[in-house]
Amino acid sequence: MFFRRERPKELTFEERVERLRQAGFTVDxxxxxxxxxxxxxxxxxxxxLQDGAPxxxxxxxxxxxxxxxxxxxxxxxxFFLTRSGHRQPALAGELEAxxxxxxxxxxxxxxxxxxxxxxxxxxxxxxxxxVKDRDRGVPKRAWQ
Numbered sequence: 152m153f154f155r156r157e158r159p160k161e162l163t164f165e166e167r168v169e170r171l172r173q174a175g176f177t178v179d180x181x182x183x184x185x186x187x188x189x190x191x192x193x194x195x196x197x198x199x200l201q202d203g204a205p206x207x208x209x210x211x212x213x214x215x216x217x218x219x220x221x222x223x224x225x226x227x228x229x230f231f232l233t234r235s236g237h238r239q240p241a242l243a244g245e246l247e248a249x250x251x252x253x254x255x256x257x258x259x260x261x262x263x264x265x266x267x268x269x270x271x272x273x274x275x276x277x278x279x280x281x282v283k284d285r286d287r288g289v290p291k292r293a294w295q
Contacts, residue, residue: 167200167260174259193245194252195219205260210275211253215239222249224274 162170164185171178177190185201186208197209197219212221213231220231220239229241257264 161202162261164200164202167205170259170261171256174255176256176259189256190214191252191255192248194249196252196256205262211249211256212275213239213241213245213249221275222246229274 168178168180168187171187171189175191179188179190181187184199186197186199188195188197193214194211195214196207196211199206199208209219210221212219214220215231215233216235216237218233218235218237220233220237222241223230223232223238229246231239231241231245254264256262
């Protein structure tokens with residue numbers, strides 16, 4: 152006997168959008184691009200669904216004042232932080248909704264679900280308040 156692995160079918164942009172809509176997501180397409188904003192239950196993500204694997208434009212997070220708030224671990228508590236700087240504490244129900252959103256999104260797009268990400272919600276940023284200026288990108292030297 153000769154066994155062959157079935158070749159994965161490459162989905163087109165329209166097929167991906169249709170699969171997302173069938174899974175209960177709201178899909179808003181940016182005109183003239185393959186970038187889509189996908190919403191459901193107060194969570195959203197921006198993806199580029201051009202040929203090949205979907206590329207993240209804005210990571211998944213909670214919708215806060217019309218923006219996507221990315222999950223940030225501040226050491227003592229998790230927050231949703233928007234690009235405009237608005238910060239909202241994360242509640243247990245919101246973390247569960249975000250986790251379910253990400254899992255259902257991966258399934259609808261036919262993506263691989265990794266074991267460690269399936270266990271719970273993973274933060275986008277880790278900003279601990281006791282380490283001053285750690286995440287600004289410019290290291291501070293003792294003699295400055």
